[in-house]
Amino acid sequence: MNTSPFISTPTVTVLDNRGLTVRDIAYHRHPDTPDVTTGCITRHRYDARGFLTQSADPRLHETGLANFSYLTDLAGSVLRTVSIDAGITLTLNDAAGRPFMAVSNIGTADDGTEDLSRAVTRTWQYEDATLPGRPVSITEQPTGEAAHITERFVYAGNTDKEKALNLAGACVSHYDTAGLTQTDSVALTGVPLAVTRRLLKDADNPDMVADWQGDDVSAWNALLAGESGGYTTLTTADATGAVLTTTDAKGNQQRVTYDVAGLLSGCWLTLRGGTEQVIVSSLTYSAAGQKLREVHGNGVVTTYTYEVETQRLTGIKTARPAGHAAGAKVLQDLRYEYDPVGNVLKITNDAEETRFWRNQKVVPENTYVYDSLYQLVSATGREMANAGQQGSNPLSATVPLPDDGAAYTNYTRTYTYDEAGNLTQIRHSAPSTNNTYTTKITISDRSNRGVLSTLTENPAEVEALFTAGGQQTRLQPGQALVWTPRNELQTVTPVVRDGSTDDRESYRYDAGSQRVLKMSVQETKASTQKQRVLYLPGLELHSTQSGNTETESLEVITVGEAGRAQVRVLHWTSGRPAEITGDQIRYSYDNLTGSSGLELDGDGSIISAEEYYPYGGTAVWTARSAVEADYKTLSYSGKERDATGLYYYGYRYYQPWAGRWLSADPAGTVDGLNLFRMVRNNPVTLKDNDGLISFEDHYSHTEGGMVYGLSESRSQYIRKISPKFSIADNTDTLVIDKYNNALAMTIMFGQHSETQNQQINLDFYSATEDKTQKKLGAKIKVPGEIFDVVKRKFNHPEFKWDDYSSPGKDNPKFNIPKIYQQVAKKIRAGLLPWLPDGRKGVSCAQTIMEAR
Known part of the structure; x- marks a missing residue:
């Protein structure tokens, strides 16, 4: 192996006086020309509050363009994202932090103005204030077209029959863009035991669009193909799930x-x-x-x-x-x-x-x-x-x-x-x-x-x-x-x-x-x-x-x-x-x-x-x-x-x-x-x-490994439970503390009633002394089997939990408390974008772990 192209080519990170990364510098050499070195600088900008506003790679920076630009609200949540590759996206949450409206596929006209001709507006509808506030439907509307209700959620009640099947309060019917996914039975551990898929009528026609209008379930079912009750998958599981x-x-x-x-x-x-x-x-x-x-x-x-x-x-x-x-x-x-x-x-x-x-x-x-x-x-x-x-x-x-x-x-x-x-x-x-x-x-x-x-x-x-x-x-x-x-x-x-x-x-x-x-x-x-x-x-x-x-x-x-x-x-x-x-x-x-x-x-x-x-x-x-x-x-x-x-x-x-x-x-x-x-x-x-x-297949089996980091494919599940969670743009989503912070946040918002959540949230983030935060962390009582608890509590056909955790299936070291302990020793105080007030402070995962 010729090592000359790799000599003196470190990756350099430049921080400002707030500890924020403003430059990522890499040095490029080709093995055919090892004497020629090119510096590749990726630049980042932040606002006065420390939130990322712009990132530009070496190529586009020279032309005056940025790969990503962000507009955030006072809490640091991203409202507007401009991506030269993926277009412009607007995202708004409601007062409870739940997704309310998103507009995607916004283009840029030749004069630099926004082009909404191909934009898609998506809105979320929820139960009223007398109910738990679960999502009931999702509506989509491309510009110039009629609005379609593309998803409907139906939840089980509290009858003896539903309790016997462990369905009480769970989403049992999910009408989506392909048809219907129906959950007929769930184990005590949260594993779906019987799930049925039914397709839309004329699903083979690509122009057929799902539209679950009205409130009549029988009308929705009339839009489904009559394939003898659908396609049912049955599962059995042991006491551990x-x-x-x-x-x-x-x-x-x-x-x-x-x-x-x-x-x-x-x-x-x-x-x-x-x-x-x-x-x-x-x-x-x-x-x-x-x-x-x-x-x-x-x-x-x-x-x-x-x-x-x-x-x-x-x-x-x-x-x-x-x-x-x-x-x-x-x-x-x-x-x-x-x-x-x-x-x-x-x-x-x-x-x-x-x-x-x-x-x-x-x-x-x-x-x-x-x-x-x-x-x-x-x-x-x-x-x-x-x-x-x-x-x-x-x-x-x-x-x-x-x-x-x-x-x-x-x-x-x-x-x-x-x-x-x-x-x-x-x-x-x-x-x-x-x-x-x-x-x-x-x-x-x-x-x-x-x-x-x-x-x-x-x-x-x-x-x-x-x-x-x-x-x-x-x-x-x-x-x-x-x-x-x-x-x-x-x-x-x-x-x-x-x-x-x-x-x-x-x-x-x-x-x-x-x-x-x-x-x-x-x-x-x-x-x-x-x-x-x-x-x-x-x-x-x-x-x-x-x-x-x-x-x-x-x-x-x-x-x-x-x-x-x-x-x-x-x-x-x-x-x-x-x-x-x-x-x-x-x-x-x-x-x-x-x-x-x-x-x-x-x-x-x-x-x-x-x-x-x-x-x-x-x-x-x-x-x-x-x-x-x-x-x-x-x-x-x-x-x-x-x-x-x-x-x-x-x-x-x-x-x-x-x-x-x-x-x-x-x-x-x-x-x-x-x-x-x-x-x-x-x-x-x-x-x-x-x-x-x-990711690499040969990850570390003793340190938890890079596969435990968060990506958008995982964070979407966290957001279903804790809508305030988001991954900061331009952060290495493979960093394990981000993953554990997200899990900790999930438990904080998932293991208590809404009133308890609000009080814990208020107390935890208003505490100024580490000792006070540690006491509050002890009150949270995070169980060791974090993932099992989350999976069991938040069972839903839309949550592909097995896909979420699949990187850990081959790893017997998937021990969350142990990983928490390792993270607590190594983690640095820094800007945690998922914190409600966006401040610098003690890691939630670290605090909880030290309180155990």
Whole structure:
């Protein structure tokens, strides 16, 4: 490793006399020119009260622009946010601190004034003063259109029947943009035991908008499709709230067991009408909670090795052991090498052979080079000889599995970035096959918005290819993108025809902006082909239709707990291809960043193997049959690849051929001021689970780790409980004290009556002496099992608590009181934006912990 680019390149933070960060200075060096150093300065401004008013990156500051500008009220709550990437947003709360009105997608006209032509106004309605003040509806109105009530909340009463089901006071019916989510039963621990999903009538039509007008529940139900009562998911849980079994809407049951530390120890699946079969037979963990060994139902064993000093993952080996029915064989043996700070330098697959072709040695390894900002600047690897130029069209699988060297060749890729971290050029070179090309990305001169140069090479024209909220409106020339008022991708038009119907792929989402339905329509000379996917808990329902005839009906059971592997079972009710056995089990084995590389069947035989370029896209894909390859769903980062070539992450779509997100980050500045940058330009070391924030997989298991920090995806849950909570803009949301402060705030407002809350709030923040605050902290009586209490008390279908806590599932050190103790020792007094008076003072988490 060449260390010269990294010498004397510290990250410098400049503070003013109030302790506020006014400059972040980084020093950039490229390994090709280590003698050239460029200072990159990010600037911040504050008002007289110490609240952030402006942040500008090195690139845009030179043009006189700021990435973000803020207007706050007297308490420091942000009222107006101006983002050059995501547009202008106005947010108002009511007197109780609850969301009242928000206006988003406000653009900026050429003369600098606000452009409201595409703005969306959202308002919240609540119960009256005689009731607890819970939300009852949400109304949305795009400019120039009628207002729609897009969400309704119905709460259970206090009858004996409702009490018996633990529903009293809980939200039992949530009417949203996809239909209805109904909670029929809840455990004492707060785990939903029976949840039913019903869709809107004509939900397949992307132009169908949910509108729950009036107060008549029967009228709302009349807008729902009559799919025999809907799709119900059943769950059982133990006394601690741990899920034991899950039965999906088609009657397939998954069962899991845990060890004494609460970690997964086994998983079984029973298909409807069938017998129970093993998915995971055993898992072994280290003292630090790291997985050491997994044995799956196909008899395949995966072992993991780690660096002793850092606990970084150094090896993933998947093999059929001696005595296996299919014969002993190492199927995948990934070896990782890192630099001192944890960047991946090399990945080698020792299970693959070194091959020779056209006077070149093709080794099954990838190497990576970084600049001083830890941005990936060069990568080498192997690709299929027929790879061609990467684009939105997928690489076809090589069939059957190759046994010679003629299928592979070496490639080199180099990456170029601007001062704001925008990827501007990808240079690909594979001399043996003359597969050499350059992909250029044109970046706006007024923001970080960017598109392929095939759409425009003029930076001044880029803004016209985005919505006011920062959503790209063209994928490729002629391919339009349409977005919902909530900034969710609604429709893609991959093929446009003159005088006839266009091809399209459309999507529908729930209240949490998670995809519920996908519809694809292709026109042929003979008929219209339609593919439909309905996403349910643990289940996907696929159907294919030619004209008015259904040609295929496929149920895909997605196993939720299968160790590191992702397991899917393909069950056809009609139209099963002759080349695939019924109820085929597919085990997908991933790498460090979650990409699906090796796919095995229930007998431990290889179905397919896939390798990826660093920023996504398939470099190598081999399969034993073309038909089986067509049914592979999981791909780069373990995400679904749509027919458009886009990867669906949950909150955003990613375009791998450009190395950019398709829309601005809805989580704001959690990953920096550039809202389109993919995992901080380090895609081999970092990963993104849901399209909101990047993190390392090899986090610290002894210190709590960076994954316990807050991002917008988590803070939305805190705001449901404590509406006054907000993440300060331009703060590192991975800092653990922010996370614990939020939890502490949650308990303060969640464990007492409204009157008690008001008094505690008044007393706590008016206290001037630490001793007084400590006494008040003791009065609060925060329990050790903070998360369990919050989850139990604030159960709601909209709260995806499992997603909220998922980073801690693999970590036995998820001990909130212990982490509080560590934080209390390290935390500094500073501006805590969630405090009602915004003052400098004692950390709430610290105070509570010291009072325990």
